[in-house]
Amino acid sequence: MKHVYIETLGCQMNKSDTERIYSILSYFDYEKTEDPKNADFLIVNTCSIRQLSEEKAFSRLGVWGKWKKDKPNLKIALCGCLAQHTDEDLLKRFPYLDLVFGTQNIYELPKLLKEEKRIMAVRKKDYVPEENVGFKREKSVNAWIPIIEGCNNFCTYCIVPFTRGRERSRAPEIIINEAKQIIKEGFKEITLLGQNVDSYGKDLKDKPTLACLLREINKLEGKFRIRFVTSYPTDITDELIETVKNSDKVCKYFHIPAQSGNSEILKKMNRKYTREQYADIVRKIRREIEDVTITSDFIVGFPSETEEQFQDTLSLIDEYELDYSNIASYSPRPHTVAAKMTKDFIDEKIKDARFQKLNDKVKEMHLKSNKKFVGKSMEVLIEDNKGDVMKGRTGNNKIVHFKSDKHKIGDFVTVKIESASTWHLRGKIE
Numbered sequence: 001m002k003h004v005y006i007e008t009l010g011c012q013m014n015k016s017d018t019e020r021i022y023s024i025l026s027y028f029d030y031e032k033t034e035d036p037k038n039a040d041f042l043i044v045n046t047c048s049i050r051q052l053s054e055e056k057a058f059s060r061l062g063v064w065g066k067w068k069k070d071k072p073n074l075k076i077a078l079c080g081c082l083a084q085h086t087d088e089d090l091l092k093r094f095p096y097l098d099l100v101f102g103t104q105n106i107y108e109l110p111k112l113l114k115e116e117k118r119i120m121a122v123r124k125k126d127y128v129p130e131e132n133v134g135f136k137r138e139k140s141v142n143a144w145i146p147i148i149e150g151c152n153n154f155c156t157y158c159i160v161p162f163t164r165g166r167e168r169s170r171a172p173e174i175i176i177n178e179a180k181q182i183i184k185e186g187f188k189e190i191t192l193l194g195q196n197v198d199s200y201g202k203d204l205k206d207k208p209t210l211a212c213l214l215r216e217i218n219k220l221e222g223k224f225r226i227r228f229v230t231s232y233p234t235d236i237t238d239e240l241i242e243t244v245k246n247s248d249k250v251c252k253y254f255h256i257p258a259q260s261g262n263s264e265i266l267k268k269m270n271r272k273y274t275r276e277q278y279a280d281i282v283r284k285i286r287r288e289i290e291d292v293t294i295t296s297d298f299i300v301g302f303p304s305e306t307e308e309q310f311q312d313t314l315s316l317i318d319e320y321e322l323d324y325s326n327i328a329s330y331s332p333r334p335h336t337v338a339a340k341m342t343k344d345f346i347d348e349k350i351k352d353a354r355f356q357k358l359n360d361k362v363k364e365m366h367l368k369s370n371k372k373f374v375g376k377s378m379e380v381l382i383e384d385n386k387g388d389v390m391k392g393r394t395g396n397n398k399i400v401h402f403k404s405d406k407h408k409i410g411d412f413v414t415v416k417i418e419s420a421s422t423w424h425l426r427g428k429i430e
């Protein structure tokens with residue numbers, strides 16, 4: 001048995017790809033190791049969303065390359081978004097790199113592994129992967145199902161349409177079969193994944209919607225939860241809101257990146273909504289679904305962003321009580337329109353200061369949101385434990401800590417919430 005170690009950078013889509021790569025390699029006598037020094041095959045699954053992530057991948061390769069002196073049979077590969085968008089010959093730049101494969105070449109790994117020579121396999125033409133590769137998942141509480149790959153939106157700051165290609169949905173029957181298998185294997189949560197998950201089905205013949213898919217999976221027998229990420233604001237339909245409201249297994253949780261609270265900046269970002277339209281969607285969801293959690297993503301320091309426009313982002317979070325938000329400082333990415341707006345780039349110090357202010361606001365809102373649940377009884381799925389201290393998650397994505405010596409990972413329990421801090425709730429089993 002040989003050992004493989006994968007360093008995964010970036011989003012859940014990459015984590016899901018890593019799971020698939022481990023699964024494919026397991027058929028070729030590779031066993032997963034948590035220790036890179038113990039590995040015969042090292043893979044860095046890269047992210048390109050920010051410059052920093054790319055630098056991290058290169059620095060990892062630098063460290064691993066040195067290990068080859070003592071371990072000449074060590075195989076090193078790079079895959080993921082960086083492989084997909086770069087025009088550079090990475091094999092020339094990194095002489096110790098054996099294999100580079102793109103996000104759309106994962107299913108070719110069995111063939112690539114047989115190659116004797118160093119190889120760069122990056123498919124530029126979009127395709128939907130074959131489905132006949134047996135897939136072994138790691139034992140855990142949650143299982144991901146990618147339902148749509150790629151994005152057609154071309155936000156001016158984003159590299160995803162260049163790394164993951166245009167939107168391609170997987171057939172509903174394949175997804176439902178995968179969901180059935182996941183439930184049979186004992187997973188307690190299914191997360192439907194897509195860069196733009198609400199666009200699901202628009203490219204398929206019968207135009208199935210995400211709502212349809214959720215309802216079909218909701219009908220499957222067993223005790224489990226269903227989540228979906230990430231949503232594009234204007235793709236959230238009334239049908240989807242109704243489905244989330246009325247489907248007992250679908251979590252009352254939406255992740256809807258706003259990116260900015262200012263309509264002018266949103267236009268420059270090529271986001272196809274205004275501040276008011278975003279707010280309307282948030283209001284509608286809150287009106288329809290009790291105790292729903294709505295989280296978001298924001299970029300600070302997009303080219304030309306003024307202090308006043310930045311203040312609009314703070315006020316959006318405040319006025320519409322966004323429960324939690326991820327923040328990123330704008331970083332120019334190759335191929336994108338915004339990367340050419342060089343004369344409007346914002347000074348790094350101003351970006352850092354805005355990041356800090358936004359971070360403070362996000363933490364304030366997270367605490368406020370968590371406090372709303374003190375005194376309530378909530379169903380929690382246990383995800384982890386340290387001795388008798390259990391850590392779990394509610395359907396609306398709140399992290400809950402409580403004590404129990406009778407329960408284990410994967411159990412659903414009802415917890416009465418007694419206190420709240422910025423990052424989690426604490427309670428007692430009822």
Ligand code: SF4
Pocket residue numbers: 151152153154155158159160161195196232
């Ligand atoms: S919606 Fe915009 S930010 Fe999201 S993946 Fe597509 S292009 Fe990127």
